[in-house]
Amino acid sequence: MTIDRVSGAFLVFVGLFVVWERRVLPLGSTSHPGPGYFPLLLAVLLIILGAILIARGKDAKKIRSVSWSEAPHAVAILGCCLFVFLFMEKIGYRLTLLLVLGFLFGVMERIKPWLTLVLTFGFSLGTFWLFDSLLRVPLPRGGWGF
Amino acid sequence: METTFQNLVLGFSTVFTPTNMLYSLVGCLIGTMVGVLPGVGPLAGISILLPTTFGLDTTSAIILLAGIYYGAMYGGSTTSILMRIPGEAASVMTCIDGYAMARKGRAGPALAIAAFGSYIAGTLSVVGLMFLAPPLARFALGFGPPEYVCLLICGLVVLSYMTGGSIVKNLSMISFGLMGGMIGIDQMSGYFRFSYGITALGDGIGLVPVAVGLFGISEILATAGSPDIREVLKPRFRDLLPSKQEFRDSIGPIGRGTVLGFLIGIIPGSAHIISTFVSYALERKISKHPERFGNGAIEGVAGPESANNAASEGALVPLLALGVPTGPVPAVLLAALMVHGITPGPLFIKEQPVVFWGLIASMYIGNLMLLLLNLPMVGIFVNLLRVPYRILYPTILLFCVVGVYAVNSSMVDVGIMGVMGLLGYLLRKMDFETAPLVLGVILAPIIEFSFRQALAMSGGSYAIFVERPISAFFLVLALIMILLGLKPLIFRKGDWRDRLNEAEKGCDAP
Numbered sequence: 321m322t323i324d325r326v327s328g329a330f331l332v333f334v335g336l337f338v339v340w341e342r343r344v345l346p347l348g349s350t351s352h353p354g355p356g357y358f359p360l361l362l363a364v365l366l367i368i369l370g371a372i373l374i375a376r377g378k379d380a381k382k383i384r385s386v387s388w389s390e391a392p393h394a395v396a397i398l399g400c401c402l403f404v405f406l407f408m409e410k411i412g413y414r415l416t417l418l419l420v421l422g423f424l425f426g427v428m429e430r431i432k433p434w435l436t437l438v439l440t441f442g443f444s445l446g447t448f449w450l451f452d453s454l455l456r457v458p459l460p461r462g463g464w465g466f
Numbered sequence: 467m468e469t470t471f472q473n474l475v476l477g478f479s480t481v482f483t484p485t486n487m488l489y490s491l492v493g494c495l496i497g498t499m500v501g502v503l504p505g506v507g508p509l510a511g512i513s514i515l516l517p518t519t520f521g522l523d524t525t526s527a528i529i530l531l532a533g534i535y536y537g538a539m540y541g542g543s544t545t546s547i548l549m550r551i552p553g554e555a556a557s558v559m560t561c562i563d564g565y566a567m568a569r570k571g572r573a574g575p576a577l578a579i580a581a582f583g584s585y586i587a588g589t590l591s592v593v594g595l596m597f598l599a600p601p602l603a604r605f606a607l608g609f610g611p612p613e614y615v616c617l618l619i620c621g622l623v624v625l626s627y628m629t630g631g632s633i634v635k636n637l638s639m640i641s642f643g644l645m646g647g648m649i650g651i652d653q654m655s656g657y658f659r660f661s662y663g664i665t666a667l668g669d670g671i672g673l674v675p676v677a678v679g680l681f682g683i684s685e686i687l688a689t690a691g692s693p694d695i696r697e698v699l700k701p702r703f704r705d706l707l708p709s710k711q712e713f714r715d716s717i718g719p720i721g722r723g724t725v726l727g728f729l730i731g732i733i734p735g736s737a738h739i740i741s742t743f744v745s746y747a748l749e750r751k752i753s754k755h756p757e758r759f760g761n762g763a764i765e766g767v768a769g770p771e772s773a774n775n776a777a778s779e780g781a782l783v784p785l786l787a788l789g790v791p792t793g794p795v796p797a798v799l800l801a802a803l804m805v806h807g808i809t810p811g812p813l814f815i816k817e818q819p820v821v822f823w824g825l826i827a828s829m830y831i832g833n834l835m836l837l838l839l840n841l842p843m844v845g846i847f848v849n850l851l852r853v854p855y856r857i858l859y860p861t862i863l864l865f866c867v868v869g870v871y872a873v874n875s876s877m878v879d880v881g882i883m884g885v886m887g888l889l890g891y892l893l894r895k896m897d898f899e900t901a902p903l904v905l906g907v908i909l910a911p912i913i914e915f916s917f918r919q920a921l922a923m924s925g926g927s928y929a930i931f932v933e934r935p936i937s938a939f940f941l942v943l944a945l946i947m948i949l950l951g952l953k954p955l956i957f958r959k960g961d962w963r964d965r966l967n968e969a970e971k972g973c974d975a976p
Binding site for chain 1: 517518520521634635637638641642644645648652654655657659660683686687688689690691856857859860861863864865867868871872875877880881883884887888891895896897898914917918921922924925926927928
């Protein structure tokens, strides 16, 4: 299996998904196109382009040859993004970033504890002061007002 | 001509206030840092720092953001010359001869010529922008919906050709981006589309989370954990001034790079990158000693560095005059302008002369500031390169989160950023370019609106797009680009875009 064939199949799937989801949106007519008209055109175009990629993808790079050496780090970083998404408004910006930065500096990168503490507290509290207090860009505070 | 100079005086009177001068300086300094740090391009830099401008008045905010934009072009050369790592994609060609010069103990002159060339190119390009944008805007006032649709389609197709790689993949990214731009309330009928009950998606997925996710987060995902192999060559500052011969050898390349860069910058696509490639190839072609290229030829630094600065300012012509961004960075600038209540387009220069001419004047001053400040401060910027990446990337992640959240105070935007980061990471693995996707997202509402208006005008006849001469011209141009892009697929033979990709890969691996 090649990368072009996998990605082509994904594009065809997205196109078909949009065609299916579009059914709740009126198509209108060519003289008065409705909200579903343009998405349908794009979905058809995406299906065609995906099909071309599948058809011509025989000689592309093999999916097995793609290197995933950085994947453990990538998963950890995406996990941090998910954590921020789920908890930042609940526990506040400062506490969330303390935990996320502490994890990345201390656990993932194994930086010396004292430096981890300095960087974690410095960045999470410092950026809160810079953006929220100085630049008046409101950042979330948790239930404890922190 | 007289009106232009009157307007320029207006611009300088706007900029010559302590506050705006300070913002121009801060923008240039941040831009240089953004350019110096590998992995933080101008796009992520502008997106992340956009919230810091919310409290500023429009003119100051635009001056600050523009400073980051062209400051990054200056900064990119430092890492290319001292580390053979392009701090910014447009500095790829500078790696070749800039690093070779540094190896020979001539890092100082290489940095000086890069800065001087950038200053000349930047300043002359602002002159071009000043004279070209207003008449182009007047011409575009005659555009109706069919012309706009065809112009935008043409721009996207040209972008997909010029970006490099497979045109089929690039066109699919554009379609994918346009599809992403359909999310939210349909502005003509009021229907919620593809929102799945999430009210925050009513205004669409937003350019800032998309851009930060695709360019900032995906870069972190792809590079975190890689070993820090960073040999930073120390420039000898007492040798900062180029020799007379080096100076003479640089004048021609700077002039040619400026003209080439400005003209290529107007064309959609990765213009600032392509312009460096074209400039390098041209200088090598016309040189009496082409064998010097690759071994520390000053022309190989002067030409490309001038070209990328000129291109970055050339790209502002279609953005400001037509409201059409030609690449992802101008697209983010467009979003930034819109956040501040300004919609670039044919009426922008007429209705917002203070902002437009203030921006022009700030660019003259900013380019001078960059020249005067950057060379003495190059040692400080070099120290930034010594910060290990394992400390840098969590910090960049933090700024991505703050930058995205602060635009709308929305956690949904943070979620979109994460999803786009993952998508961008996977797309990289599958050899897709993400720039066309971003352009698709931002242009989707304008294209769809104009498309539906055009069909309504014609009573449902698609012939309207080929019957009107300007729209027909743009469609023919788009068709030519598609055919050119398909040529390598049919004949299975690489073209200049493949050579550009090879050069980029070669520079990433010292």
